[in-house]
Amino acid sequence: MTNLKLISESQSFGGKVGFYSHPSSACNGEMRFAVYQPPQASQQPVPILYFLAGLTCTEENFIVKAGAQRYAAEYGLMLVAPDTSPRNSGIPGEDEDWDFGTGAGFYVDATTEPWRSHYQMYSYVVQELPAIITANFPAIAEKQGIFGHSMGGHGALVCALRNPKLYQSVSAFAPITAPMRCPWGQKAFSRYLGTNQQDWRNYDASELIKLGRYHSPILIDQGTADKFLAEQLLPQVFEQSCQAVNQPLNLRYQEGYDHSYYVRFVHSK
Numbered sequence: 001m002t003n004l005k006l007i008s009e010s011q012s013f014g015g016k017v018g019f020y021s022h023p024s025s026a027c028n029g030e031m032r033f034a035v036y037q038p039p040q041a042s043q044q045p046v047p048i049l050y051f052l053a054g055l056t057c058t059e060e061n062f063i064v065k066a067g068a069q070r071y072a073a074e075y076g077l078m079l080v081a082p083d084t085s086p087r088n089s090g091i092p093g094e095d096e097d098w099d100f101g102t103g104a105g106f107y108v109d110a111t112t113e114p115w116r117s118h119y120q121m122y123s124y125v126v127q128e129l130p131a132i133i134t135a136n137f138p139a140i141a142e143k144q145g146i147f148g149h150s151m152g153g154h155g156a157l158v159c160a161l162r163n164p165k166l167y168q169s170v171s172a173f174a175p176i177t178a179p180m181r182c183p184w185g186q187k188a189f190s191r192y193l194g195t196n197q198q199d200w201r202n203y204d205a206s207e208l209i210k211l212g213r214y215h216s217p218i219l220i221d222q223g224t225a226d227k228f229l230a231e232q233l234l235p236q237v238f239e240q241s242c243q244a245v246n247q248p249l250n251l252r253y254q255e256g257y258d259h260s261y262y263v264r265f266v267h268s269k
């Protein structure tokens with residue numbers, strides 16, 4: 001059993017929301033995540049849906065703001081929402097920027113100093129966290145899906161595209177789809193991964209899709225009133241990459257929706 005510490009637990013839609021912390025070997029320090037166990041989980045193991053949050057977020061934003069527990073209770077899904085980066089790592093400058101360092105792990109395994117000793121969010125999300133979830137909660141290890149918002153949408157796409165058999169579904173709200181071509185991605189990748197842009201391709205959905213290894217349908221919801229759409233999110237770049245390899249993509253533009261959590265669960269319509 002992992003050394004899990006329960007921070008708080010509350011009943012929610014017949015199931016329960018729990019916040020946990022644990023020592024992470026991937027991130028070399030304490031990490032936090034939230035889990036919603038639907039009512040069905042008290043009877044039998046249930047499928048897992050991972051949600052990766054965006055810049056400035058913690059494991060709390062999605063659980064508090066998205067209203068997803070109601071749907072997870074209806075469909076019998078366990079929701080797992082990790083934090084978006086290591087915290088209190090002691091790395092100088094970690095807290096200086098809102099779009100880099102704390103709250104902005106970008107779901108990559110950093111290779112550069114000083115970040116690589118802690119900022120291993122890709123390995124954390126793909127390997128360590130699922131192992132902890134299936135060891136400690138009534139979850140079906142082979143039935144997991146992943147989705148996310150903004151930086152977390154980028155993370156969800158990258159985790160799924162790099163591991164085509166690991167997740168049974170992938171979708172995203174307002175994802176950063178071409179990080180190599182946008183300021184957020186360029187800032188994060190140059191610092192976490194170094195200046196060799198060949199290394200960045202492993203974490204760019206619009207590049208990964210061109211490898212033609214992924215074949216399951218991908219769903220993206222993108223608000224048209226999102227202030228980050230034109231400069232940071234670039235779904236048209238991803239769409240072109242998908243078209244080039246005949247990748248099924250359902251890119252739905254949602255009229256008038258912005259980048260906030262109010263757009264969440266347009267999916268359910």
Ligand SMILES: N[C@@H](CCC(=O)N[C@@H](CS)C(=O)NCC(=O)O)C(=O)O
Nearest residue numbers: 054055056057061098150151260261
């Ligand atoms: N701080 C940024 C915005 C950051 C932002 O929009 N973060 C999104 C993810 S990229 C988010 O989910 N924020 C937290 C929240 O809405 O609860 C700004 O002022 O432009």
